[in-house]
């Protein structure tokens with residue numbers, strides 16, 4: 001590992017050159033784009049072909065190579081190679097081609113990568129840089145040492161990360177307990193933070209806490225790289241997490257924490273325990289809830305049925321399902337002026353035992369009790385087909401992780417139930433090997449009437465016999481978390497409240513441009529993520545200030561001076577005084593691969 005600020009004195013022969021070793025590494029990472037004059041200055045002429053690429057040419061080469069690679073996993077491996085050897089090129093590729101690359105560095109490919117993580121780890125990680133923390137439960141008492149090690153082996157600009165994504169790998173996407181192999185998720189999420197919110201990749205820290213795994217296949221696999229033991233009980237889990245979070249807080253006082261893919265109970269437990277103590281949020285509960293709420297608002301408007309007449313059936317009752325149900329219920333109460341009691345009655349939940357009812361006879365997990373039905377009399381439905389017949393849902397939301405759960409029979413029956421209005425079907429399980437149905441199936445079995453959003457990325461669908469191609473909505477929290485993180489890094493709120501996330505979610509629902517609305521989309525195009533993130537960030541900072549949570553005087557003053565929050569108006573571009581100031585601030589502090597290259601080269 002390289003020491004960050006070491007000055008290299010090279011006294012080979014008569015030459016005596018002095019430069020910061022990190023600068024040299026950064027320049028060499030540009031590879032074929034290092035200008036001829038710079039090659040001479042850092043003594044690498046003669047060590048590479050004479051041809052000099054522009055960065056655009058490098059990008060074109062990389063895109064051709066990416067296309068040539070066969071499987072998604074190959075593509076991922078290729079992009080990792082680019083990231084390790086030429087990070088600027090990597091992020092340029094991601095930022096400029098987000099719709100193409102997000103499905104490779106993020107869901108669905110990242111699911112496959114996680115399953116294989118121990119096998120490919122040695123080929124994914126750079127040998128000259130730290131690229132994350134792997135905190136074993138045996139070392140949680142040594143957090144000071146781990147933080148010190150991290151700083152010692154990181155270049156100065158990485159020593160104070162602004163944001164981390166942390167998981168224990170216990171519920172990775174819909175794939176279950178993947179132990180240390182879950183590290184692919186924090187890595188992928190943070191790459192989207194760079195692409196979506198302009199955060200500096202050097203200030204992003206992926207973290208896995210390795211508390212063992214209950215995945216027997218990994219425990220038996222000699223190549224598995226994590227701790228080979230069962231997960232701890234709840235007491236030990238929470239006390240170990242306390243040490244980790246306290247240690248992180250001490251080492252990196254300003255770092256924002258994103259909890260990711262913890263098993264359901266722990267996801268709720270950690271959020272409850274920490275949300276008022278450190279700047280944090282849970283992406284699966286709050287982020288997924290917010291993105292689905294935005295899609296739901298737009299879907300209701302297109303469905304042809306007034307909000308209060310909808311019946312929402314949730315298939316699956318884990319952290320994401322309850323997070324989504326809670327968010328939609330609050331939205332229904334606030335936006336459509338429906339009482340809590342009436343709103344609650346619009347929801348039905350199913351789990352592996354069937355419809356969740358108060359008199360089902362089993363002890364319901366705490367998070368399900370609120371939504372358990374009391375009006376079912378003696379009716380207890382076991383299969384989804386029975387539940388659909390009984391509930392007659394207008395909205396079908398899948399968070400079950402059961403592929404094919406929305407079968408032809410289910411989709412046809414939902415279509416028949418909703419003859420007067422369009423059915424809303426959101427198969428949100430992730431990646432595509434766990435999705436309840438594909439976009440093509442949802443279209444085919446509803447006579448192309450479905451209003452659709454999925455958790456994973458599905459290809460566009462061409463309606464048979466027409467040349468009409470429809471791009472499915474992706475109700476993935478990637479629309480949300482970059483702005484929660486960026487807004488929190490800038491405004492430093494005391495806590496991230498549900499009401500602040502609600503404001504952001506409304507801004508997402510309002511962020512569609514005229515074309516996207518005319519096409520009947522539920523979400524803006526992924527390619528516009530970076531632009532959309534600005535208005536979402538404005539919305540959440542505004543709400544932080546309104547709620548008295550923001551701590552940074554600059555943002556407090558700016559929002560207070562800006563009496564007309566135009567950016568919240570769907571029909572206007574973000575153009576208020578506050579938004580101009582935000583745009584300037586984001587431009588000033590947001591990281592751009594091209595600008596970084598130019599600075600390095602010109603400083604030499």
Ligand SMILES: O=C([O-])CC(=O)C(=O)O
Pocket residue numbers: 107172173174261283284430455476477
């Ligand atoms: O990572 C994703 O694509 C969405 C997510 O948070 C999850 O499924 O846990």
Ligand SMILES: [Mg+2]
Pocket residue numbers: 173260261283284
């Ligand atoms: Mg997640």
